[in-house]
Amino acid sequence: MKGRYLSLAATGAALCLTAVTLTGCGTVQGLTGNNEVTLRVVAADYGDNPQNSSTTYWKDLASSFEKTHPGVNVEVSVYSWTEVDAKVAEMVKAHKAPDIAQIGAYADYAGAGKLYSAEELLSVQTEADFLAPLADAGKVGQTQYGMPFVASTRLLFYNEKLLTDAGVIPKDTKGGWQPKSWADLEAAAKKLKAAGVQTPFALPLGREEAQAETMMWMLAGGSGYTDNEDSYEIDSPENVKTFEFLRDKMVGQGLTGPVEPGKLDRQAAFDGFARGEVGMLNGHPTLLKQAGGKGIKFGMVPMPTADGTDHPTMGVADWVMAFKNGHKTETGKFLDYLYEAKNVTAFTGKYDLLPVTTSGYRAMEAATGGSAPQLKTFLTALPTARLYPVGKKSWAGVSEDVKQNIGKVVQPGGRPEKVLGDIALAARKADAGR
Incomplete structure (x- = not known):
């Protein structure tokens, strides 16, 4: 949520889960000497302590996927929400973008032509299962590049x-x-x-x-x-x-x-x-x-x-995106696996978050145990909630501007009209491509 709504900082350091580690000289981007493909995934941590870190989920997911997809290895790095977006930005700037990133915003990367579309990656069944408002929020123009991962309302x-x-x-x-x-x-x-x-x-x-x-x-x-x-x-x-x-x-x-x-x-x-x-x-x-x-x-x-x-009310979805690293087929298979109902419910159940798929929504509506009754209060608001303007290429920069400056507004002597005006001016310029 992150948001990035949805998002809990847990650890300041990356936790690298490497099923098969690439070593030796002569390794070409993502390929081992046996022509096996290694997908590099960067994800955010939703845990609030090391014991419930998202590391465990991704490690188990990667391991189970590899067992049924020989020749495809999955290497995941998990970062806290305070740094994961910046880490991916650094990787992209250094021309070392991950194959898959699970972060808070996608539109700036889509606008730069760096992402595969959902249609290029996913099976028809997976693509059709996304809740419609979230799928629409993942679009730039008429094309979906952002795939919702989890959602929340507040x-x-x-x-x-x-x-x-x-x-x-x-x-x-x-x-x-x-x-x-x-x-x-x-x-x-x-x-x-x-x-x-x-x-x-x-x-x-x-x-x-x-x-x-x-x-x-x-x-x-x-x-x-x-x-x-x-x-x-x-x-x-x-x-x-x-x-x-x-x-x-x-x-x-x-x-x-x-x-x-x-x-x-x-x-x-x-x-x-x-x-x-x-x-x-x-x-x-x-x-x-x-x-x-x-x-x-x-x-x-x-x-x-x-x-x-x-x-x-406010709704938040965190996003999955896939960079054009030449591993479209393998990436699509992994994402289809990620969005299988058992894997969606395993994650949302662990962190009391809301599903982004119709099948997951119906399962939560029917659930009666645990925290399901309380979660339904949040779930009811999801279809009509307002989300961040994540389809705007400028949103990532605007969000960062807010993070840096909004606290000044409520300080003694703070000037809301001036601070909000400065953020708005920069946002409109970015939106116009100036």
């Missing part, structure tokens, strides 16, 4: 005990808390602060996933990154008002905790919630398992909005 999580102890939730209430507006959010945060809660509302605008937290607030304020015509409106009046609210009412009143939002990463916020130190935060399905595993009793509600009326 809800507001709250710690039931902290809110009850602070008087936000009356002790005899059985229906939970149902905030509708930002005024409700502010009032609750003030009560939590008065009760001594360290972080009434966690606002992670650090590098890890600032673009997601930003979009959630923009949507709840009645705007977004783009308008209905897909043109950037980052500096819209609604977005300026949104960040004025965050600067003055949330950060300015000391309701966002001891860490400056621009220096708070999403995983650190999740960790604080799982320790019982955070009253409220925006979260995705992976937090279900992390917080539940620590014994935190929590509730989940749609993100309150500026005026209390309904606005779209």
